[in-house]
Amino acid sequence: MSFLPKQFSVSLVATILMLWNTGCTRDRYHRAADRDTLNILDEKTVSRPWGLPPNYSINVDPRSRLFDDSDPNDPRLPDPGPNLYAYDVPQMRSDSGSPASAGDDNLVPEFARTVVGGWSARREAVVPPVSGMVDGWTTRSVRLARFGAQKQDLANATSAAQPYDDAEVGLTIQPIPRKYWDAIPLVCLSRMFEFESVRDEYKRTYNADPPKEMRDQARKLTFADIVSLAQLNSREYQSQKESLYSTALSLTRERYRYKTKFSAAGNGASVDYDHVRDAGVKSNTLTVPSSVSGDRVIALGGTAVARFANSVVMTFGGPQGFAKDISSNLLFEFTQSVFQRDVLLEPLIQTERNVVYAGRRFARYRKQFYFGLSNTYYQDLLSTYRSIEINTQNYFGVVRALDQAEAEVRSGVNSAQPRFQVDQIEQNMLSGRRSLINSCNSLENSLDRLKLTLGVPTETAINIDLRELESLTLRDEMEVAGELVRRARERVRELLEKPRVDREDVVSTNLVMLDRTLAWMELRERIGLEAKNVGELRVLRASVRVDEAYVSVDRAQRQLSETQNAVPPPAPINVFRRTANAVQSRLQLTARQLQHADQLSDKGAVRATVLKAYVAQKTRTEAILARVTKVLRGESDEKLEVLQKEVDGSLGALIALEPVARRMLGVPAKRSAPDVELKQSIEQGKQLLVMLDKLGADDSSGLPKIQLSVDDAMVTALVQRFDLMDQRGRLADDWRGIKLAADDLKSALNLNVSHSRHRLSP
Incomplete structure (x- = not known):
């Protein structure tokens, strides 16, 4: 008989160790809590205005200074001492050239996107619908096109400098000491x-x-x-995420109280072994009690419990030798509160x-x-x-x-x-x-x-x-340029509505509007926005600049004729100056005709002839003016009459060159009548207005008015603001709390029903 207790003791120890190691680990509880909590958050937030970000998690990102690389189920204590310069700013997505991102848990809302339309387009007022849903949040990237520091002339289509380009005179800037x-x-x-x-x-x-x-x-x-x-690093933001997680985790615990739960007595099983020696008689007793129970809270607030217990007692070496005693007990119990059912369900x-x-x-x-x-x-x-x-x-x-x-x-x-x-x-x-x-x-x-x-x-x-x-500075400049375009457009419209207009005024106004429009288009290109019809606008500007040069030619020719026909005859130097002005205006006309030809796709073979003649006459005129300067300073004895004949020859050569230059542009060699040219300039102004309308022009200025009444604003706020939603919910909770407090004062009447059955083995 001594062998059995020893063998049984070894088996008993092995059984206890096995049951001890089969318990649930921390990691299992951790993962189960995450799974149940995230399921509840999905249930309460998906397809709702307060939806969570796609990758919501309370786990700290490894790039964060809050990250702890130790076991999350058994974290170690942090270092107590200070550690300066221990955190390096991690590499961001925008550093690598990819679109700028606000991270996986995106904070940038849809309404934060900046929509820029035409130069006269305004930001539309966004009024959220009363019954609508909040849009998802997405990233916003800032696009900025890098351009060269040197601004090119809008009229110059070639990359290399030409002898007929407009000269730009700059001021000398003194350095800072x-x-x-x-x-x-x-x-x-x-x-x-x-x-x-x-x-x-x-x-x-x-x-x-x-x-x-x-x-x-x-x-x-x-x-x-x-x-x-x-x-990544904000403690407050991390605390807010963890607070939401804790609230959902408490709901998992509360729901568990109302689910069907099965449990065993103690840790599931217990074994009692007794060794008794009385009056020289040894008695070894092994008791194996086991029980399992299940309970559930039903929808009416009642509790149903079922319990089954089984006990096995084996005695070795007692007065009667080996003996066994097996008993079973089955219990059914149901409890229902009659008057206070809401009180029982209130925590959930x-x-x-x-x-x-x-x-x-x-x-x-x-x-x-x-x-x-x-x-x-x-x-x-x-x-x-x-x-x-x-x-x-x-x-x-x-x-x-x-x-x-x-x-x-x-x-x-x-x-x-x-x-x-x-x-x-x-x-x-x-x-x-x-x-x-x-x-x-x-x-x-x-x-x-x-x-x-x-x-x-x-x-x-x-x-x-x-x-x-x-980019914001360029956008400000673009808004200013757009306002200048709107003002120039209004001046063109007012001028064209007059019954009688002067061609010089029409040409000048059209050119101002074209210059401002092209400046606005250039700013759009610099910030990465689409610029439409830029080539067509530049061709039109080059044509208007030719018309402006013709206005200067007519003015200079008229002044020259008045000087030549003046009574008494003017001084020879005055006649020379008027003639030189006429030559300069003709040179400017030819230069702008060449610039206009550069904007055209088909320049033709005539351009080389015109360019050669222009360079020759420009060089000749500059030499004549230099010689006149020496004469006026007394540095030369050359006769003014000789210089007058030479400048007259230059003027005649440029007048003869004009029909050739006009054919280069594909227009008739002979100029039209003044009234026809006036009509052409008016048509150019109308054409420009139509082009601006296609670019998104409108008559509005400033921000649009928001047509929203006070009542609509109040209803929108009541529906869309989450804090007001919570206040309404808290008010309902308080009213429900009053009812529950009143129910709690009522008499307690519980209905208990139980049934028990006990069976002993023979």
Whole structure:
């Protein structure tokens, strides 16, 4: 008999160890909680205005400084000491050249997209429908086309300079003295050098680009990068996600209370072994009790319980030898509250509603979070950078004025300003420098506040990508250019509506409108927008410029005739000047005809002949004018009559060249009558108006009025605002709480029904 207890003891220990290791692990509970919680969130948010982002998760991204690489089910304690410069800003999608993205959990809403139409198109008012749904959120990328720094002449279609191109005379810009550069702190200089205009000023002073040490080398972030970093590192954003998760997790626990649950006694099974020695008699008893039960809360608030218990007792070596005792017990029990059923179901109802509230709060928080980031980015950072550029140019302008005033005082010229005015200019220079440095300090403070919002350590160096600021600046310039086009168009319409008009006024007005329209089209191209009919507009502009040159030719010829026929006869030098003016106007006409030919697809073989004659007459005229200048200065004894004959010959040659140049353009060699030319100019104006209408022109100006009554606005807010939805829900909860409190005061009457059956083995 001693062998059986020993063998049984070994089996008992093995059984206990096996049952001990078969329990559920932390990882299993963790994954089950995630699965059940995400299912509840999908149930409460999918296809609703407060829907969650596609890849919602409370797991921290490995790129975040909040990420812990230890076991999530058994995390280790963090290092207690400080660790500076431990976090590196991760590589963002916009850095690699792909479209800018706000991360997987996208915060950029659809309404944040900027839609730019024609030069007269305005941003339409968006009024959300009362019964509509909130659109999904998507990314927004900033497109910016890089163009060369040198602006090409709109009338010049060839890349190489031509002898008939319009000459552009520029002003000499004095460099900024070095002492004024040295007076600005290095940190402020690094911010100033973000702008190309400031770098050009530095190069003008030092004949070299700013050195790398003076440029900011930090990572330049776009707005999409800022949103991504906020999602990765913001503790507040992570807490909001975890709060929503916790609310949904509590609902899984509450729902579990109302489900059918099966449980075993204790850990599922228990074994009792007793060894008793009484009066020299050994008794070994093994008891194996087992039970299983199930309970469920039904829809009426009642509870149904079923329990089955089984007990097996085996005795070895007792007074009666081996003995066994097997008993079973089956119990059915049902409990139903008669008067307080709502009280029993209230915890589940309230928890279900709390998940909806939490989903709305999270959706509203995401919008507020995005709005806060955009407000910081545009109003604090980009606006401050714009202030730095403006204050820099103001500082440079005052420095040049001060440098010029001091130079005039030192030279002793009569036009020199008094000393007190020079001191005032110096005071303005110091004030401008102070404003510039204050703008730089304000930018540093804004960057520090941004780091705190993003959850990035304040010692981490970051900077802002200014391509969007350049794009916004170009858009502002485009809006201004569009307004100038609208005004020019109105002047053309008013002029064409007059009963009698002058051709010079019509041509001049048409040319102004064409110049402004092409300038607006160029700005559209620079920001990456489509520019329609640019080639057709340039051809039309070249044609109008030829008409303008004809107006100048007619005026110069009329003045020459009046001078030649004047009584008494004028001085010979006056006749020469009028003739030279006529020659210059003819040269300008031929040059613009050549420019017009360059805009045409079929230039023809006549262009080479016209160009050769133009170059010859231009060279000859310049030589004649140089000789006249020497005569007037007394440096030459040449007769003015000889020069007059030569300039008359040049004028005759250019008059003879005109029909050839007209055939080059595909128009009749002989000019039309003045009234016909006036009609042609009027038709050009009408044609231009039609083209502008095709480009999206309208008569509106400014932002459109929003046709929305106060009642419609209130209804829209009541339906669309999540915080008002929650307030209405909380009010309903309070009313329901009053009813439940009243029910709780009623008498408690519970109906209990139970049935038990016990069976003993023979």
